[in-house]
Amino acid sequence: AQRVTQPEKLLSVFKGAPVELKCNYSYSGSPELFWYVQYSRQRLQLLLRHISRESIKGFTADLNKGETSFHLKKPFAQEEDSAMYYCALTIYNQGGKLIFGQGTELSVKP
Amino acid sequence: KAGVTQTPRYLIKTRGQQVTLSCSPISGHRSVSWYQQTPGQGLQFLFEYFSETQRNKGNFPGRFSGRQFSNSRSEMNVSTLELGDSALYLCASADRGDYGYTFGSGTRLTVV
Numbered sequence: 201a202q203r204v205t206q207p208e209k210l211l212s213v214f215k216g217a218p219v220e221l222k223c224n225y226s227y228s229g230s231p232e233l234f235w236y237v238q239y240s241r242q243r244l245q246l247l248l249r250h251i252s253r254e255s256i257k258g259f260t261a262d263l264n265k266g267e268t269s270f271h272l273k274k275p276f277a278q279e280e281d282s283a284m285y286y287c288a289l290t291i292y293n294q295g296g297k298l299i300f301g302q303g304t305e306l307s308v309k310p
Numbered sequence: 311k312a313g314v315t316q317t318p319r320y321l322i323k324t325r326g327q328q329v330t331l332s333c334s335p336i337s338g339h340r341s342v343s344w345y346q347q348t349p350g351q352g353l354q355f356l357f358e359y360f361s362e363t364q365r366n367k368g369n370f371p372g373r374f375s376g377r378q379f380s381n382s383r384s385e386m387n388v389s390t391l392e393l394g395d396s397a398l399y400l401c402a403s404a405d406r407g408d409y410g411y412t413f414g415s416g417t418r419l420t421v422v
Contacts, residue, residue: 234410244400244413286353296341296404297366298411300353 202227204289206301213277214309221272221304223261223287231289233270234298235261238284247285248272257281277308312336314414316401322420328389331417335382335403341365342384343411344376347398356399359384391421 203226213219225231233250248256250263250270261272270287287301315334323329335342344356355368359378376386382403388395398418402411 236413243415246410246412249410296343296358296360296411297355297368298343298345298353298402299355300345302352 202231202289202291202299204287204299204301206285206287206304208304209302210305210307212307212309215279216276219272219274219277219281219306219308221285221287221306223270223272223301225268225270225287225289227268227289227291229291230265231291233261233263234288234290235259235270235272236286236288236300238286240283244286277306279308279310282306282308314401314403314412316399316414316417318417319415320418320420322422323391325391325393325421327391328387329391329419331386331388331399331401331419333384333386333401333403333414335384335401336412339403339405339412340382341404341411342378342382343402343404344384344386345400345402346370347400347416348396353400356386388419393421395419396421 205224235247236244237247238244248261259274263270284303284305286303288298290298317332341360343358346354357367357376362378373389378384398416400416402413404411
């Protein structure tokens with residue numbers, strides 16, 4: 201069965217420090233991977249999708265099929281980055297079912 | 311462009327009752343998915359509809375059901391409510407799943 205693991209429940213860094221939120225997945229085929237973010241009192245929103253290879257709000261994520269990872273990185277954290285981050289996987293031919301990790305709460309201290 | 315709209319925002323029901331939640335997707339989106347979010351289990355997939363057909367279903371009991379109408383609006387029904395059904399129920403829509411889903415604000419269901 202497909203599975204997404206985010207090993208850190210909470211990640212606390214200081215403003216200006218680099219950030220790496222870890223995500224590992226288990227799936228033998230070619231997954232579609234995403235990062236979603238939920239700011240306080242806001243709805244879950246899409247941050248990144250691996251097929252786009254884009255950088256949003258300074259965040260990037262690279263799919264490493266060898267290590268089955270999709271870590272989210274930002275070189276310099278900002279206080280406004282504090283939020284809950286979810287890694288998610290979908291398999292296109294399985295009807296758009298998103299499998300989420302448990303989430304990592306990022307806290308950026310001033 | 312209006313986002314994904316879920317109604318109602320909050321619901322309080324008694325154990326044993328049934329409830330229907332509604333979701334209006336973004337205009338043009340044909341795929342609608344439902345998720346249950348709880349502090350203990352996180353975000354869990356319930357089911358997904360595409361053009362009025364259920365394409366995939368998660369591991370939830372048969373008390374959880376859904377449907378999609380011709381205008382892509384979707385409803386989710388939970389019968390014989392249990393205390394453990396208390397959760398935030400999220401709806402998400404997409405044109406194509408691999409481009410990512412847009413989520414609604416959710417319906418907070420409390421079963422007492």
